[in-house]
Amino acid sequence: MDRAPAGSLHAAAVLPAGGSGERLGGSIPKQFCTVLGRPLICHTLESFERVTWIKDIVVVVASENLDLMKTIVNKYGHKRITVVVGGETRHRSIFNGLKVFLDGQSLGSVIQKPEVVIIHDAVRPFVEEDILLQVAISARQYGAAGAVRPLVSTVIASSPEGCLDHSLERAKYRASEMPQAFLFDIIYQAYLKCTEYDLDFGTECLHLALEYSNTKAKLLEGPPDLWKVTYKRDLYAAESMIKERLSQHLCIITNINEEAIEVGFQLHENLKHHISHVKAISLSMYKTVQDLQNIFHGECYNFICINVKESDLEETCKLVDLLKNGKVTTSYPLVVISIHLTVPNCCSSDTQTLTGIRQLAKEAKKSNILVYGLLITYSKDASRLQESVCEGSSIITALIKVRNPALLGQIMTV
Amino acid sequence: MDRAPAGSLHAAAVLPAGGSGERLGGSIPKQFCTVLGRPLICHTLESFERVTWIKDIVVVVASENLDLMKTIVNKYGHKRITVVVGGETRHRSIFNGLKVFLDGQSLGSVIQKPEVVIIHDAVRPFVEEDILLQVAISARQYGAAGAVRPLVSTVIASSPEGCLDHSLERAKYRASEMPQAFLFDIIYQAYLKCTEYDLDFGTECLHLALEYSNTKAKLLEGPPDLWKVTYKRDLYAAESMIKERLSQHLCIITNINEEAIEVGFQLHENLKHHISHVKAISLSMYKTVQDLQNIFHGECYNFICINVKESDLEETCKLVDLLKNGKVTTSYPLVVISIHLTVPNCCSSDTQTLTGIRQLAKEAKKSNILVYGLLITYSKDASRLQESVCEGSSIITALIKVRNPALLGQIMTV
Numbered sequence A, B: 001m002d003r004a005p006a007g008s009l010h011a012a013a014v015l016p017a018g019g020s021g022e023r024l025g026g027s028i029p030k031q032f033c034t035v036l037g038r039p040l041i042c043h044t045l046e047s048f049e050r051v052t053w054i055k056d057i058v059v060v061v062a063s064e065n066l067d068l069m070k071t072i073v074n075k076y077g078h079k080r081i082t083v084v085v086g087g088e089t090r091h092r093s094i095f096n097g098l099k100v101f102l103d104g105q106s107l108g109s110v111i112q113k114p115e116v117v118i119i120h121d122a123v124r125p126f127v128e129e130d131i132l133l134q135v136a137i138s139a140r141q142y143g144a145a146g147a148v149r150p151l152v153s154t155v156i157a158s159s160p161e162g163c164l165d166h167s168l169e170r171a172k173y174r175a176s177e178m179p180q181a182f183l184f185d186i187i188y189q190a191y192l193k194c195t196e197y198d199l200d201f202g203t204e205c206l207h208l209a210l211e212y213s214n215t216k217a218k219l220l221e222g223p224p225d226l227w228k229v230t231y232k233r234d235l236y237a238a239e240s241m242i243k244e245r246l247s248q249h250l251c252i253i254t255n256i257n258e259e260a261i262e263v264g265f266q267l268h269e270n271l272k273h274h275i276s277h278v279k280a281i282s283l284s285m286y287k288t289v290q291d292l293q294n295i296f297h298g299e300c301y302n303f304i305c306i307n308v309k310e311s312d313l314e315e316t317c318k319l320v321d322l323l324k325n326g327k328v329t330t331s332y333p334l335v336v337i338s339i340h341l342t343v344p345n346c347c348s349s350d351t352q353t354l355t356g357i358r359q360l361a362k363e364a365k366k367s368n369i370l371v372y373g374l375l376i377t378y379s380k381d382a383s384r385l386q387e388s389v390c391e392g393s394s395i396i397t398a399l400i401k402v403r404n405p406a407l408l409g410q411i412m413t414v
Helices: A040-049 A063-075 A090-103 A129-142 A184-193 A196-201 A205-213 A232-246 A258-271 A289-295 A314-325 A351-365 A382-402 B040-049 B063-075 B090-103 B129-142 B184-193 B196-201 B205-213 B232-246 B258-271 B289-295 B314-325 B351-365 B382-402
Strands: A011-016 A054-061 A081-085 A116-119 A144-150 A154-158 A164-167 A173-183 A218-221 A249-254 A277-282 A302-307 A334-342 A369-377 A411-413 B011-016 B054-061 B081-085 B116-119 B144-150 B154-158 B164-167 B173-183 B218-221 B249-254 B277-282 B302-307 B334-342 B369-377 B411-413
Touching: A011 A040, A011 A090, A040 A054, A040 A063, A040 A232, A054 A063, A054 A090, A063 A081, A081 A090, A090 A116, A090 A184, A090 A196, A090 A205, A116 A129, A116 A184, A129 A144, A129 A173, A129 A218, A144 A205, A164 B205, A173 A184, A173 A205, A184 A205, A205 B164, A232 A382, A232 B232, A249 A258, A258 A277, A258 A302, A258 A334, A258 A382, A289 A314, A302 A314, A314 A334, A314 A351, A314 A369, A334 A351, A334 A382, A351 A369, A351 A411, A369 A382, A382 A411, B011 B040, B011 B090, B040 B054, B040 B063, B040 B232, B054 B063, B054 B090, B063 B081, B081 B090, B090 B116, B090 B184, B090 B196, B090 B205, B116 B129, B116 B184, B129 B144, B129 B173, B129 B218, B144 B205, B173 B184, B173 B205, B184 B205, B232 B382, B249 B258, B258 B277, B258 B302, B258 B334, B258 B382, B289 B314, B302 B314, B314 B334, B314 B351, B314 B369, B334 B351, B334 B382, B351 B369, B351 B411, B369 B382, B382 B411
Parallel strands: A011 A054, A011 A116, A054 A081, A144 A218, A249 A277, A249 A302, A302 A334, A334 A369, A369 A411, B011 B054, B011 B116, B054 B081, B144 B218, B249 B277, B249 B302, B302 B334, B334 B369, B369 B411
Antiparallel strands: A116 A173, A144 A173, A154 A164, A154 B173, A173 B154, B116 B173, B144 B173, B154 B164
């Protein structure tokens, strides 16, 4: 395959987002359902925005959702997006999206006709740059390309009486997924030439390219995560998958106090069994949020901060301030767990810590940072300390994986 | 359709559970992956055990999982199950499962050949009695029947060069799902007559019935929840769907103290917005676990118990004891939230409550009951109380929906 560098590609994307969400059984179209605090479509847009060689992203929505979509683009700060109104059917919507690249001038927009156009569903949020690049490059070579997957179920044809007519041999067929990519002129000409019947009842862009532009699309095996969010269970799956991804990295921050270092070290050992990548740094090792992000190449969404004193929030406050000002918090909620060491059998009230953490958590929430507290009983007895740390690690893991805003500001105890 | 009462049906089920879980990317076959504390297959078995007219359930596993499966059946107390070893392929495994009904005698088992046999995948946990009855009754009438679903993706055929050959018109085809049902002799004869190629590479029982027993299966539109747990995301979806179902009902238990009743009433009002069915009863209204279960026809998995004093656990203990002894706790984790009222600005230590709840929670865990604590500040000021109750309701909802054992014994505060 022609593995030309992406830099030389002039590509754009059209994202049909006109679905009505009937199959979800809800009234909200699925692309606008909330997943981890943001509409599902925002997660898809972010996947495209990360890909620098895709110059323009055209989102096609039903007319009744035009304002909603524009609000979403503004509210969540999406870039390179043009929102247009679609047609009655999927094909009519995609066609409307394509026309924007030719009408660009008349809209006063700077959109230019691309060499390659990628078509992708708004309800397939987990599309990676790798498969986008593969379909784009194949489209340049073959004129059209699309991702496919093995069939999960056997496909059968029904007789008019609702009985089995015949079944297809599963291994000979594939499910056609997204993304697909086309040389712009090939798919545009196909849409110009196709019939009203195609526009009304067709579902497959690759078919139009074959039928009306005589172009046999290259089929590429895509990853399983390309699946289309169709049912309510798919929304659950999407949220869990994002949470899983956000829970891969954890940064433990300790000060140089001996007890804090000991607890930090033991937490590190324990948490390695629950979380893929755990790193510990001392307070003095970071000055800016960049220092923190460098640790995990910007992939860290979870921090624990070990304060020595029960009532001391200073170090957690410093961390939260850094994260707030670092503007790394726009898309996904960050988790900060403020750990405080306490001595065994001490019944000193933690009212002060409690109030402090709740106030901090309330403020931090505005910047999409979820702050929780954790009191760990610090014992000189090694096995008792180990027990507390072990239980604390389970709680930390749960807070990170669950990422539930209802519990923010709460103080857990072990 | 012949809607004969299920009582007159002599039906049995064969559940192929021999899959290797390759597509999940893990080493554990998906039917044995843990979902809410139990292997996925347990959830499927429970769906079948609920259906009284299915007399026998034959589970077919790979030989290396025979002991594991027998252990699971014992550990989780499954009934009417026979575990047998399968073959190299899906069809060979199902055939082995069917043979059990004829070899029943030689195994010293009481299994009898059924009139109708239902075939269902172990990795489709959400099968309801309604669709099982539909396929069974249709099988009696037509000889064979199976659940189908609309195709989510267009199905395409690939050329030898990996390019699009043609696409199928989506509306004309269906995905063949499970359950399927057959007159026993029809499917058994089909397996006897089919070729080695069928046994090695075939995927569709309905096809065998058509080809070798000349029986056109009736196709029935199934619900979306019949889908097959195939990828990791499907495990997430399954777990979330079960949690969602367990979170439908909540029972609030208060004593007759004025403050407790007031808080109970306000919680009731607030929680109705988060949880479909909320009922409040007073302590004196129940003596046995049956009294509690009657409230929601045995469907209640969530309880909150309002204790007046901060340190008083008596009423929560009584509830937990009842639930333990009532043996309602075998399959899904129950949630019990122990609510304690506290006065504003009181910094009295809650060490006592804390220790009490943690001990209670530790004990209750053994019976699959998750106990959490919640301190609500009781204020005479109506709006401040309302604020606490509102925040408390969010926490209660989160604890119920998240159902996370790592947080048990923790005390939340509002």
